[in-house]
Amino acid sequence: MNGRPVLVSTEAEDPTADLVIAELNRRRVPVLRFDPGRDFPTRATLAASVTADGWSGRLTVGKRVADLSRIRALYHRRPNPYTPQSEYQADRFAAQENRRGLNGVLGALPGCLYLSHPQAIARAEYKPAQLFVASRSGLPVPATLITNNPAEAKLFAAAHPTIYKPLHAGAYHVDGEPAGIWAAPVEPGEITGAVGNCAHLFQAQVPKSGDVRAVVVGEQVFCALITAPPGVIDWRSQYRNLAYEPVDCPEPVRAALLRFLGEFGLCFGAFDFAVTPGSEWWFLECNPNGQWAWLEHAAGLPITSAIADLLENGVTR
Incomplete structure (x- = not known):
């Protein structure tokens, strides 16, 4: 592949990743999309060597080849897990070796921006850790x-x-x-x-008047107020009956969100807040690899462009 490519690690059907890939294609940024858990080792091959400057070598997917020393960014979306082909011990062993070998190399690429690093995402998925870090970052927690x-x-x-x-x-x-x-x-x-x-x-239970989904990309924060029918506790159970509108993020909340991401080593997060009638934002949870595509359309938030900017420029906050 010519130029410095962006690797997109995700499953075959991922409409959210499709939006970002289409935008990168429009900008003529080379993209190599693959699903490590499905493509390796049948469709993809790895030849990596460690040097004083980091890992070098090639990742080949089909007929496309990426130079590991020139990867611009890795967009870790929703790849399938490494699954043994059978219950035989040899297949279980191979699946673990694939995960530790390929994931290990992809997680240690020189000069690569991670959106976000797979290990950081895994660590941030634990709600007890989220609640502690949110409280320490200055966010009200129930x-x-x-x-x-x-x-x-x-x-x-x-x-x-x-x-x-x-x-x-x-x-x-x-x-x-x-x-x-x-x-x-x-x-x-x-x-x-x-x-x-x-x-x-x-x-x-927070006495709320609405909910907010805050999507953070690098240092940019995009917020949508979500209004559900009266009596609905969890808005995710009522997708067809929701109203959306863009809202500004209060500066203290924005600063706390960036501190939260910094604690976990993330450059992306989809945060959920309960908002009281007095406009106080209560932290509920963060999905470090959460969905956002439907919200971009519903609330008019330019999230695709922000993610493409980050992947193209290869710069973290």
């Missing part, structure tokens, strides 16, 4: 209890209106159909011994 003790959960829920939410939005199915586990109110009488089966996150 009272929170993480427990597998039903008695402690009952005491917490009796002290104030309480929300239960999962610690991770993983795949979940009901009667064979994919389903979401949304944040929902919980009363003390609804808490049973089943809480003892795993860790649960309980949080004081």
Whole structure:
């Protein structure tokens, strides 16, 4: 590939990545898109050597070749995991070697901007760490209890209106159909011994008038006020009935968001806030690799251009 390419690591069907790739193509920035968990080692080959200046060599995907020493940026979107081809020990071993070998090289490229670094994304996905860093960064955080003790959960829920939410939005199915586990109110009488089966996150309910999704790209912050129907706790359960409008980010919140990303070594984050009638923004969570494409269209936020700028210029904040 001529020039310094941008690597886009994502699954085959990713409309969000498609927007960024189209913009980079428009700017004539070379792009190599691939899915490490699916393309390696069948469709992709790696030949990397370490030098005093970093890793050099080639990543070949199909008929396209990228010089590892000249990678401009890596956009780590949503690649598939490295999955063994079977349950045989040799295949499990190969999948781990692929992950540590290819991921290890791609995570140590000289002069490469990471949006964001895969290891930083993985570390920032833990909600307990997010809540601590958010509080230390100066963002208001609702009272929170993480427990597998039903008695402690009952005491917490009796002290104030309480929300239960999962610690991770993983795949979940009901009667064979994919389903979401949304944040929902919980009363003390609804808490049973089943809480003892795993860790649960309980949080004081914020008396909110709306929600804000804040998308941070480098030092730019794009915010949309999300208004859901009355009584809806988790707006993600009502995508078809939401209203959006762009809003300015208060400067103290913006500064705290940049401190938060700096703590985790990220240059991107999709933050969710509950906003009170008094315009106070309460931190709920951050998705370090969250979706934003629908919000760009709904609220008129130029996020694609901001991400393309960062990938093209190869400069972090």
